Amino acid sequence: MPDHPVYQRVLLKLSGEALMGRQEYGLDNETVRAIAADVRDVVGMGVQVCIVIGGGNIFRGVSGAASGMERAQADFMGMLATVMNALAMQSALEKISVPTRVQSAIPMSSVCEPYIRRRAERHMEKGRVVIFAAGTGNPFFTTDTAAALRAAEMHCDALFKGTQVDGVYSADPRKVTTAQRYEQLTYLEVLANELGVMDAAAISLARENALPIVVFNIHAPGAFAAVIRGEGRFTRIIEQQ
DSSP states (O other): OOOSSSOOOEEEOOEEEEGOTSSSSSSSHHHHHHHHHHHHHHHHHTTTEEEEEOOOOOOOOHHHHHOOOOOHHHHHHHHHHHHHHHHHHHHHHEEETTTEEESSSSOOOOEEEOOEEEEEHHHHHHOOEEEEEEESTTTTTOOHHHHHHHHHTTTTTEEEEEEEESSSSSOOTTTOOOOEEEEEEEEEHHHHHHHOOOOOOHHHHHHHHTTTEEEETTTTHHHHHHHHTSSOOEEEEEEEO
């Protein structure tokens, strides 16, 4: 496999749904193992990797609020779900000899480290994968926003959004066969056209910090490593050139 990464330090954002596989909820161990193997390949190229995982496969705060639960309480439950996913991914990575640390924005010292920016950077410098759990630690913020925040704090070269399709489309290509696929977009185009890549707060934060967003299909074998080398199919979101 060619070993010429375009990026040296990246953040990978995964939705909780990405870990479900074909299940209706929860974790699919085979899917988690496959994603872990892709991360191992990227780490093997000498790239420093950190990860943010959503919790929608276990509990989604917005849905909880919609069903009558108080929004802040529902969001905290969603944050706890992201910790469960982070621990599952840590287990999968360490089983294939990838040293991994989980840092939570909500302190829970019995199961993981608290989020400390400089410690996280040091872990990555030593070749460890760092998984950031519990979002930002605050309700009303999504894990997309947490991913943009952590990527900026870690001085990442790019934020990689692993999705179910190979880039950004004008509509869901799984439902609309005529959906247009984009090779490159600006932050403002994503916001103006409401393309739904990430929420507006995350896109705005990425724009303010000149943080490129790369959207690709996390379920295509080897796609993460290919995109790190600038190959394969993906959509890049950047400032106007």
